Amino acid sequence: MTGESELTAAPPDAAQLPLHKIPLGVYDVIMSEPRTFVIIGGVAGGMSAATRLRRLDEHARIIVLERGEHVSFANCGLPYHVGGVIESRDALVLQTPQALAARFTLDVRVRTEAVAIDPTERSVRVRDLASGTEESIRYDALVLSPGAAPVRIPIPGVERGLVLRDLADMDAIIAAASTARRAVVAGAGFIGLELAENLRHRGLEVTVVEMLPQVLRPFDVEMAGLVAERIRDAGVELRLSTGLTAIEDGHVVVGDGETIPADLVVLSVGVRPESGLARDAGLELDERGYIVVDEHQRTSDPHIYAVGDAVVKQRFDGPASPVWLAGLANRHGRLAADAIAGTPHAAVPALGTAIIGLFGVTAATVGRTERELRDEGRDIRVIHTHPMDHAGYYPGATQLAIKLIIDAASDRILGAQAVGESGADKRIDVIATAMAGGLTASQLADLELAYAPQFASAKDPVNMLGYVADNLAAGERSVQWHELEALQADGWLLVDVRTEGENAAGAIPGSRLIPLDELREHAESLRGERVIVHCKVGQRGHTAARLLEQYGVTVANLDGGYLTWSAGVAATSPKGAA
Amino acid sequence: MTGESELTAAPPDAAQLPLHKIPLGVYDVIMSEPRTFVIIGGVAGGMSAATRLRRLDEHARIIVLERGEHVSFANCGLPYHVGGVIESRDALVLQTPQALAARFTLDVRVRTEAVAIDPTERSVRVRDLASGTEESIRYDALVLSPGAAPVRIPIPGVERGLVLRDLADMDAIIAAASTARRAVVAGAGFIGLELAENLRHRGLEVTVVEMLPQVLRPFDVEMAGLVAERIRDAGVELRLSTGLTAIEDGHVVVGDGETIPADLVVLSVGVRPESGLARDAGLELDERGYIVVDEHQRTSDPHIYAVGDAVVKQRFDGPASPVWLAGLANRHGRLAADAIAGTPHAAVPALGTAIIGLFGVTAATVGRTERELRDEGRDIRVIHTHPMDHAGYYPGATQLAIKLIIDAASDRILGAQAVGESGADKRIDVIATAMAGGLTASQLADLELAYAPQFASAKDPVNMLGYVADNLAAGERSVQWHELEALQADGWLLVDVRTEGENAAGAIPGSRLIPLDELREHAESLRGERVIVHCKVGQRGHTAARLLEQYGVTVANLDGGYLTWSAGVAATSPKGAA
Known part of the structure; x- marks a missing residue:
């Protein structure tokens, strides 16, 4: 908001400032051209x-250089065209250079590569990939949005593997899939699993190979396991x-020497930032090679901004790190434009909210995992619930699994995960918003959410x-x-307060059955003991715990x-992890 | 959180305090029985x-008096059993006195009416409706949850009209509907419209009669109109x-003397609080007869608490008023128990988040309406958008209409409304959470919401x-x-920046067509003019406005x-309102 006044009230001596000290927005007043x-x-x-730059500056010359054939394509939609869920390839091409020229007078050059940046001259060396001709373009501000490229692991035959980053990659996978019967996808991250689903949807036999002992690293193992179960159930x-x-x-x-038949192999094992141009220009990178920017997306050079997957991001409750999310890329692109135009807004630390829909189940996550926080030795509280997504008496209700991770000292929400057929996206969005608003975990009780x-x-x-x-x-x-196991070994009694029928259908080793409605009769006999109570989801356990506590039970x-x-x-069993 | 320490650190002289000055939670230490x-x-x-009281106090005697035949029934589900959407009547009965006795040792007495409260004696006079016998019960704390009763308007033949409050009412409507062919529902609020949908679902011809010029008062007229359109489309x-x-x-x-055939008439024109007992006990009521409570749900009598539809609530950005929502009733019930047990939590001001699903469309609202705020002369900003609920290139995307109402001076969010086939609930829940967290409207841009x-x-x-x-x-x-009309009359030009095709399919009177991609050619000619631009949803209009502004156009x-x-x-047209 403050930027507009900066525009009209630039310090009179701005033109005398050394380049790296020129405050944001002062370009406007010291430039006449x-x-x-x-x-x-x-x-x-x-x-x-x-x-955004065009909307803020009607008269600027704005040149967009794109090495590939397309600008503004729907990269998150690529896996779904492989599976035929999105039928039209054209639907994935969101903009054309022609349309962008007409609407925004952008000079969009596809199949054009930036080969070098000269920060002192403020110029970019540009090569037309078709003709091989080069030219230099002088800039007043430069925005880098180079993205990140799929990692090609150094194994024999890696060149036989396909990757998925752009429309050309997608076309290659579809071409291969049209004759293949068996596919192997390396990497059980978001894109790997989306591809696996879509290849399965095409009728291929699909195997997913993952180095980690779980799918979907941004989830904790017991939540990821719910997704893994669905994946296996889908064949x-x-x-x-x-x-x-x-x-x-x-x-x-694979690792143990076993072979898996595959006519099609897709590698989706991670990405590396395309920061070579930035490195060569002397811009500051972090130890993993990601471009370092300030809260206005400005790099170590005051005239160069950077956004997207090649940029390291300030994180909520944790050190700066990369986050490869489309929403943040768009947001940060806008922030860079705002800063260049002299109306800077600061980026907020990234929560890393992410979601995947797979074989009828949705898994969504925000913030930090229990695994990370325990590794750091943090004092946290963890909650798991299994509520219905809507009132059980109304048709179609399905069960969710939700996890909340809380800073023990401050009651601050550190993260959440949800898995279920319906409503997981809504609950994670609400919790992400609560985190942004600084609500404590206990304050979630007071939220007034729409109910019918x-x-x-x-x-x-x-x-x-x-x-x-x-x-x-x-x-x-x-x-x-x-x-649980360690506490049982330490002498804590485990009491199952479910019904006899529930207990008979599956019980935790070493547990003693006392149905909740009979617990009062046994309460005195447990006085002085250390007892862990459990039910199916935790709610009857809560009632049981409150009851026993009042009878002097720990x-x-x-x-x-x-x-x-x-x-x-x-x-975590050998079977689950195998 | 503070309550636990109050429990263990009561002032030594608490027993000497006059009753109305006994701080919350001190009961525990001065009572021995x-x-x-x-x-x-x-x-x-x-x-x-x-x-909740049972979980907090295992040893208390807890007596629940219910005049009706059922406790804990699903009142929000009643309309859906009328329509057969919820097939089983039993599904609506969430608890039985027997189950509550077994689990919580509650003494639940149905068909039992409280006929008088003696606050000085701290006793309730109770009548068994079956036998007519009465007794007095002394209490340490009393919780009133009497609810609100449907208003019966004073018109001839009102006794022929049915209402819907409990299972018996529902049974009566179903019995009447089973032989009726034509129904009239008086009142186009949430319950009236849900009933209309369900009666239609049963195959009846349904007419809804509403005193207001719109349906669903918690929405502004242009948003309510979208729902009205669906209702009419459904016959x-x-x-x-x-x-x-x-x-x-x-x-x-009806009003003008016209008759509408009806074999079944349901009155759903509002409620009045069942606060007679509270009034007779001398408790403070507001001018509309709702029970006044503090933030711990305590009435003007220190031993009597009140919750639910008969209670006036502190509101977000507005005077205290009733809010008839199940979520708040449950939440406030818990707060009353916490206060009685000595672990008080304060209620937060009510946002009034509400939702209805009707004939395939969802309408959700939170906070205040533009209508209310304009009536109060408030300086507000209003935003309408028409986004797709998910990426347009992925199958099944549908269009939402969303409205956001903002305090102009502070950028604080005052209210929001959303109507659409999918995703309206999620967006209103997110905005309600943002409001609870004190985020400004502009900060909504920074929310990291789950995207695939x-x-x-x-x-x-x-x-x-x-x-x-x-x-x-x-x-x-x-x-x-x-x-718009007044501004056009005042000399503002209206420019339609949509395409020729869009304009031909429907245009605003007095508008001049200049498609956005041709606007630059005309920009100089508009310099110095006052221009309102418009497109289909506002987004191209924004680009057009930014462009023209830079050419000196107001x-x-x-x-x-x-x-x-x-x-x-x-x-608002006579046809729409008729």
Whole structure:
């Protein structure tokens, strides 16, 4: 908001300032000629910067350089055209250079590569890839949006593997898939799994090979396990804790020497930032090679900005790190334009909200994982719930698994994860918003969320998390599924307060059955004992714990109940991890 | 959180304090006998208070008095059993006295009415409705959850009309509907419209009669109009700005004397609080008869608490007023229990978040309406958008209409409304959470919401609201659909920047067509003029406004474009309102 006044009230001596000290926005008043803005990379963040710049400066010369054939294509949609879910390839091409010229008078040059930046001269050396001719373009401000490229792991035959980054890659995968019967996807991240689903959707036999002991690293293992189960149920073979060691004709070789037949191999094992141009220009990079920027997306050179997947981001509750998300790229493109135009807005630390829909299940995540925080030795509280996505009495309700991770000292929300057939996206969006607003975990109880029986429950799943958080903050004890065995070994009794029928259908080893409605009769006999109570999801366990505590029992509730315990055990058993 | 320490650190002289000065929570330490808690009203808030009290006090005597036959039934589900959407009547009965006795040792007495409260004696006079016998019960704390009763308007034949409050009412409507062919529903609020949908679903001809010139009062007229359109498309006749004047055999009479055939008449024209008992006990009521409570749900008597539909609530940005929402009733029931047990939490001001699903469309709202705020003379900014609920290139995307209302001076969010086939609930929940967290409208741009193409867009509709808010806060001008005519009369030019085809399919009177991609050629000719630009939804209008402004044109963008203007005009035309 402050920028507009800066525009009209520039310090009189701005023209005398050394370049690196010129405050944001002062370009406007010290330049008399129309300015030239060059954007390198015409997808997501780059194009957001270009169109925003035009809206802010009608008279500037704005040049967008794109090495590929397309600008502004729907990269998040690529896997879905492979599977035929998105039928039209044209639907993925969101803009053309012609349309951008007509609407925004942008000079968009596809198949054009920036080969060098001269920061002192403020110029970019540009090569037309078709003709090979080169020219230099002088800029007043430069925006780098080079993105990140799929990593090609150094194994024999890697050249036989395909990757998925752009429309040409997608076309190659579709061409290969049209004759292939068996596919191997290396990497069980978001794109790898989306590809696996879509290849399966085309009718291929699909195996996913993943180095980690779980799918989807931004989730904790017991939550990722729920997704893994769906993937396996859909007939995709999932090989965890192993990697490709070679790609050969008709098959791949994995860690233990086993071969897996494959007519099509896709590598989706991570990305590396395309920051070579930035490095050569002397811009500051972090130790992983990502471009370092300030909160206005400005690099170590005051005239060069950078956005998107090649840029390191300030993170919520954690050190700066890359985040490869389209939403942030777009947002940061706009911020770069605002800063260049003299109306700077600061970026907020990235939460890393992400989502995947797969074989009918949705998994969404925000913030930090329990795994990361435990590794850092942080004092945290963790909550698992298994609520219905809407009132159970209204048709079509399905069960969610939700996890909330809380800073123990401050009750601040550090992260959340949700998996389910319906409503996971909504709950993670609400929690991400609560985090942005600085609400504590207990304050989630007070949120007034829209309720009618087909949409939610009178106590929404997010409210329920708040109630549980409030109880824990008030001193109630819970234990996690992965802590149970050690506590039992230490002498804690485990009491199952479910019904006989539930217990008979599956029980935790070493548990003693006392149904909740009979617990009062046994309460006196447990006085002085250390007891862990558990039910199916944690709610009856809470009632049981409150009851026993008032009879002098040292009591804790198994967080998330039998369902979370089962999910955790299944996801970490040799079978689940195999 | 502070309550736990109050429990253990009561002032030594608490027993000497006069009753009304005893601080919250001190009961615990000055009472030696198990306490008796009486709850009047066993649905929603009352039952939440009862079960929470049990978890907090295992040894208390907890008595729940319910005049009806059922406790804890799903009142929000009643309309859907009328329509057969919820097939099982039993599914609506969430708890039985027997189950509550077994689990929570609650003494639940149905068909039992509280006939008088003696606050001095701290006792309730109770009548068993079956036998007529009475007894007095002494209480340590009393919770009133009497609810609100449907208003029966004073017209001839009103006794022929049915209402819907409980299972018995529902049964009566179903019995009447099973032989009826034509129904009239008086009142186009949430319950009236849900009933209309479900009666239509049963195959009845349905007419809805509403005194106001719109349906759904918590929405502004142009948003409510989108719902009204759906209702009419579904074959329901909607009669606005008129009321029933009589119910006669086989028909009703409306305002102008016209008769409408009806074999079934349901009255859903509002409620009145059941606060007679509270009034007779001398408790403070507001001018409308609602029970006044503090932020711990305590009435003017220190031993009596009240929750639910009969209670006046502190409101977000506005005077205290009733809010009839199940979520708040449950939440406040818990707060009352917490306060009684000595662990008080304060209620937060009510936003009034509400939602309805109707004939395939969802309408959700939070906070205040433009209508209310304009009536109060408040300086506000209003934004309408029409985004797709998820990426347009992914199958199944549908268009939303979203409205955001902002305090002009502070950029604070005052309210929002959303209507659409999918995703309206999520966006209103996110905005309600942002309001609870104190985020400004512009800060919505920074929210990191979960994005994959089947769930949202890289710039989520909520982010887009933030971008627009940010532009307005930075000084961009917009005009509302209802301001357009006066501005045109005042000499502002209206320029349609859509395509020729769009313009030919429907244009605003007095507009001049200059498609956006040709606007630059005409920009100089408009220098010095006052111009309102418009497109279909407002986005191209924004680009056009930015462009023209830089050519020295005084320019404003028609907020929400042609779509919002059309919706507003249709909703306020004699035809729309008839």
